[in-house]
Amino acid sequence: MGxxxxxxxxxxxxxxxxxxxxxxxxxxxxxxxxxKIPDLSTVLTFMVQFFFVVAGLFALLYLLWGSFDWIISGGDQTKVDNARKKIQSALVGTIIIVASLSLIVTLEKLVFREKICFGVSCPIRVPALLKDV
Structure with a gap:
């Protein structure tokens, strides 16, 4: 109590x-x-571009890993199959990254005429929610 x-x-x-x-x-x-102090659209644009760079690097590293596994497989069929699956997965990932980038750039440039941007070819445009009085 005290x-x-x-x-x-x-x-x-x-x-x-x-x-x-x-x-x-x-x-x-x-x-x-x-x-210059970055605003929200600059930060979001950097994050989108950084995501695609990191995804590309991961796909490249996975491709190299699969090719290295193929080299050291020593003719063992299961190791060769596992290495082939890694290489195929890396190539599919690279194709998905390139396809999504080309789709986004096409949408930004041709369809939306850079009025709506997703941060790949032009900065993200964030509408002002608060306006100075």
Whole structure:
């Protein structure tokens, strides 16, 4: 019971001892930072492009892994089959990546005429939800 009273009294004491804070707006000068602060569309565009780069690298590494397994299989048919499956999977993944990139670029350039962008050939356009009053 004594601890509860002590904790409660300390909480009330610290609640009423807080000093008022006079907050000010932070003015950030981009020239002092030596770089431009990215907005949401720039970050999302980077993430989309980064995803495709990483997917391509994984497909390449999986292809190399499968080819290395084929080389060291030593003629064992099960190892050759496993290596062939890895190589086929890597090639199918690469085809899917290239097809999706070409489809997205076609949609951005020809169909939507860069009014709607998904971040591959032009930056993502994010509508302004909050407008300055």
């Amino acid at each position: 601890k509860l009273v002590t904790y409660t009294s300390n909480a009330i004491l610290f609640l009423f001892l807080s000093a008022p804070v006079y907050a000010q707006d932070i003015i950030i000068n981009e020239q002092d930072l030596n770089f």
